[in-house]
Amino acid sequence: MLRAASEQHNDRARRFVVGMGRGAAGALIFGMPMLMTMEFWYLGFYISHERLLLLLFANMPLLVMLARHIGFEETFTWREAVRDAIIACGIALVISAAVLTLIGNLKPGMPASEILGKVAIQVVPASIGALLGRSQFGGKRDEEAEQEESSRSTSYGQELFMMAAGALFLSLSVAPTEEVILISFKMTPWHTLAMLVLSILLMHGFVYAVAFRGTHELTEETPWWHAFVRFTLPGYIVAMLISLYVLWTFDRLDDMAPTQILMSAIVLSFPGALGAAAARLIL
C-alpha cells in the first residue's frame, strides 16, 4: 500500500519533469531564431521599458487562452490554464537567460536594465514555444483525444484570439530586423497592394482550400465567401493590428508618415497573416 503510494508519487514527479523538459524543448525551438538575431540583443537596451512591460502583460492573456485551448481534457480549468501560462513564462525566462549567457551576450558587470531588457524581450516568443511544447509534443494526450473522437467548440472570439497568437509570434520574430522597413521602402504602392491581396488569399487558401490536417470545412450548403467574410477578412485585420502594435513596440513608427506606416504594416502582416492561418490549423 505504502509502496503503491510512493510509486504514484514518483510517477507524478516523473511526469512533471518530463513536462518541464518538453516545455524547455519548445522554448528552445521557438526561441532560437530570435535568440540568435542581433537586433534582439540591441532591442534590450533601446526599446522603451514601458512598451516592453506592456508587451509582457499583453502576452499573459494570450498564453492563458492558448493553454486553455490546447488543454484537451474537459477538466481543464482556468486556474490550471493560468498556472500553465506562468510555468511557460518561467521556463522561457530560464532558457533565454541560459542561451544568451552561452553565446556570450550576458556577462557579469552589465547594467541590470540591459540584462533585464535582453532577457525579457525573448520571453515572449520562447514562452509561446514552451506552452506549445508542453502540450503539443505530449503524444499520449493527442492519441487519447483522437480515440475519444472528441468534439469541441471554439467560440468566434477564441478563433480570433488564436489568430492573434499566431500573428504575434511570426511578426514578433521578423519585426525588429531592419529588413521589414527596408522592404517597405523598396516596394512601390502597387507592390504593397499585391502583397495585401496575396496575404488574404494565402490565408484563406491555407485554412480552407489546401487539405492540411486540421483544415476547416464548410457545410455543403454554405457558399465559400461566407467563411471568407466571417473568418479570413477579420483574421487579416487582426494580423494587421498585431503588426502595427509590434512595430510601435519596437519604435518603428515614430515620426513616420501615415502612408509609410500603412505600407510597413502591410509588409509585416504578410508573415503575420501566415502565422494567423497556421495557428488556426495547428491549434
Add this chain to the structure above:
Amino acid sequence: MTTTSRNRHKESGEPHWLEWGTGIVSAILILAMIAWIAGVSILREEVPPRFHSTVTAVQPVHGGYHVGFEIVNEGTITAAAVVVRGEIVEGGQVVEAGEVTFDYIPATSKSSGGMLFLQDPAGREVRVRAVSYTDP
C-alpha cells in the same frame, strides 16, 4: 462558431450576427486600405528626396555643446544613408563642422539627431543640411 472533431474543423452554418458584423467591418477596413494605397500611387507624383532641417536645441554638455536637430524629407521617395553635415559659421568662415549619417529618412517623414561641437554655437550661425543620400 467552429466545431472541431477528429482534427477537422467545421464552421457552423448559422453564425451569430456578430460574426457577420465583424466580417463586414473588416471588409470595409481592407477596402479602405486598398483605396488609400491605390489613391496614393495614382495621385502622388514622384518627388525625389528634398530635405529641410531645423535646429531644435543647443545645450552645453560635458566637453562641448550638443546641437539637436530635426530633418524632414519632403519628397515622396525614401532616402537611405543620408549624410547630414552641420557647420558653425562665423563671418562667412566655417569654424567647426560635424557629420552624421541617417540609415533612412522615409518619404514625407521626419527624423531627428544630434551633433557635438567643441565651440559654443551661441551668437554664430549653425547650418545643418543633408549633403548626400542613396536610394534604398
